[in-house]
Every structure is written in structure tokens, then in C-alpha cells.
Amino acid sequence: MSYAPRTLLDLRAYLKPKTGLSDNALGIVGDSQHGSGYHLGRDRLKHRLDRDYSTRTARDKAGLTDAASAFDLGNHKRLREFSVWLVAQCRANAADTRDIREVIYSPDGRTVLRWDRERGVSSAPKAGEASDSHRYHTHISWYRDSEHRDKTAVFKRFYVSATPPPAPAPKPPAAPKWPGRLLRYRKGKPQMHGADVLTWQKRMKARGWRIDADGWYGPQSAAVCLAFQTEKRLTRDGIVGPQTWAAAWTAPVTNT
Template structure:
């Protein structure tokens, strides 16, 4: 039976205190007739439910836990729902700390239009009910992770005074942390996809380093992050980390993008590169 997990209830209680909203205006679990979506657990999912099929993080973490919260309209101490919503979306777009587990935010920037920030880039809007409340979905594998820290930054709180701080649940990305080496609009991908697609096959150089070496650095970084990369292993099994983009590199890039909640296209652009060299290891 779908239930409200501990960390979402903790966020619910925090927001109730900070916004003055009644418990009913902070919804976690949908009503009994609700089927599908992040408000529902395994017992209420439907065939092809986007909250399960589009991300390996959701499939991996699927349980009977709800994974979303709705926040109703409020105005308290200079803080408002609209202000909170715009701030949250801005933080997500910057991949700020505390946003890595958010799948989507459905909100209204002006009370007239409904917009959606979707980490996977599949949707851009929602129904009109979101003119009056903001919906936040979390990847299902984040059920046990704290969700209040991000909101504490907005409302002016802090975890620094805790007498018993929790141990960090994420490890920083391994060093060295190279910035994306290609010019704007370029990416690592298939050799036959035009000038903007850099494959490592032709000896081109960027920032004084060959494109093949840059691609090998990406493969090495995933190996440092714990991915089984190299000859005879799960990824790059046949040719190893050769820095020449082909089928195996496409398979590796897509698997990593799914794991990180990115748009899955197999092409290694700035977002995929940044996730490898900057995102913490969870």
C-alpha cells in the first residue's frame, strides 16, 4: 500500500512550520483513486507509468513509497510559493547541491501559465491545478535521503548547528576535474555526424590535447567512479578505453546518462561531462 516515507514526512513537517500551511495543503500521497505518477507507490503504478519507465533511478528504487510533494499557496515572512518555486527551478538548472534527487518541478511563474522543469527534458507543462500549487517529484531511489537541506537554504535555516550531524551520503567526484574541453555546440559522438561531433578518430586537438585523449579521460573518470570500464568488463569490453567513439562508447554514455537522470542520447556534451567530473558519487 502506498505510504509517505520518513524523509518526505520530515520535509512536510518542515514546510508546515515555515509556510504556515495546513497539513492538507502539503500533499504527499494521492487519494485512493489516484493511479500512476510519483504520488503513488508500486501498488498504484500503471503500465508505461513515466514515473517508472523513463529512468533507471526510478526502476531501481521502486517501492510502495510516494515520491512527490505538493505545496499550496502561501505568503509568510516575505516568502511566497511563487518565489520558492522560481528559486527551486533556478537551483535545479544550476545543479546546485541538494537538487540531484529532484526529477521534476511543475509550477506557475505568474499564476497564468503552468511550466515544468524536467531533469530528463521530456515535458514542459502540466495541468491547470498547478496554477495554485507546486509539485515536486523525487527520483524513487532517493527515498531514504534527506530532502530538507535545499529548502533550509531558501528559508534561511542551516544544518550547521546540529549537535549530531549526519555523515555525508555522497562522495565527491574523483580528481582531476577537467572542464568540458570542446567549443560551444560541439560534443563527443559519432564520426559521421558532422563537424560538431568529435569522435577521437582524426587526431583533432582541443586545449592542446588530442580529442582521443580527452575521450579516454572521460572513460577513466567513469572507472574512478566505480563503473566497470575496460577490456573484458561490462563497458568498452572489446576494445577497452581507446578514445575512439563507436557502439561501445554510445552504450556507456547512455548508461551513465540514465544513471544521472540526464537526457539519454549517447552523446557526451557539457552536461554529461560535468556529471562525470563534478557530480558527487551516490
């Protein structure tokens, strides 16, 4: 019974998270409609072993087993970009493409082209040699003697090197509940002191402001508060009220 070899199953496992495709869209063994070609193993080709194009070369004869030796890469965002790139790598005879026999693909979603190593490694792809179904998926065949050799390397070069989408900006931390009293400095009056002052000072210090985190709201704290309010276009009074308190945690860090 024709089977999917371990190396092609490994390729499928690698591509699933990269492309978001299901197993069915990453095909290996041909269904009942396949009567020839690399998607079938020796058992399903036995009636035409001497005629099937996938069993004629010396490399295919040497490696013929019941293993399939082809892969269909389904439609996804980068299918056409990858397919054109892959054929260019094959025509350049890149080391990780030398087991690839053919690539059938569409560069534009309209024209279907086939590149065949047997015509010469640098040969141009030709139209009119495959069905229109390949407008929506790309077919890759490997010589059958490569059954046990890794198939992922060339795919990793493309998908790993692709620029990843930018990471989402981290959300600013939620501000702790306002302590319920206005933090202010009044010259000649006793300085305010407490855990709420210390919490605000530590937060401002973490934002990069030069401030002593000692729990006392003195002239230095008032000056930092005033400068911060100016920067963030808050009411400029040097008093840490609900708005200034919340901004210490939620406003973007832009200065000090």
C-alpha cells in the first residue's frame, strides 16, 4: 500500500504552523483519482512501471518502493512567492534542491508552469504540461532514491528567513488604585509621608525620573510631579491627584 514516508511527514509537520494549512492541504499520497506519478508508490504503479514517468530515471528506479515521493503545498498567503523562489533555487542548483525532480506551480494564479530537472537544471519552466488545479497549489516531486533524506531544508531557508510580523506593543501596566488623598508639598508645612508617597516615587523612579524613593513628599517630589505634568499635558500644580497618579502607570515613557 502506498505510504507517506517519514521525511514527507516531517515536512508536513514543519509547514502546518508556518502556513496554517491542514493535513488535507499538504498532500502526500495520491487519492483514488491519481493513476500515475510521484504521489503513488510501486504497489499502485505496478500495472505501468515501465511507462510511468516517475519510474523511468536511474534515480527513480534505484529508489522505487511503496513510498510516495511528492508533496502538494496548498494555497496560503505566500504560496506564489515561495513557488517562484523555489524554482529559482532549483535552477541555481542549490544544494538542498538537488533531490527535487519537478515543481509545478503558478506564479500569478493564472498560468501553470512546470520545471523539470530532467530537461537541465537551468532550464526554463514550461506551460501546458499540467492541469489548472495547480493555480491553487504547488506540486513538488523528489527523485525516489531520496526517500530517507531530509526534505525540510529548502523550506526552512524560505520560511525561517521571512520577516516575522512585528510583535504587538506591550500594554501599559494598570495603575494601582489611587490612595484617596492628594499628595502635595507646601513650603513651611510638615511634609506628607506614607506608603502612597513611596509607591508613587518608586513608579516615577522606574520611569527614569531622578527622585529619591524615601516616602516623603518634599520639594524634589513636587518638582518631578510638575515636570511630569508638563510633559504629559496634565494640570500643572505639582499635586499628585487621581489623573497624575494614573498617568504615572499608563502614559507612554517619553522623557527624563
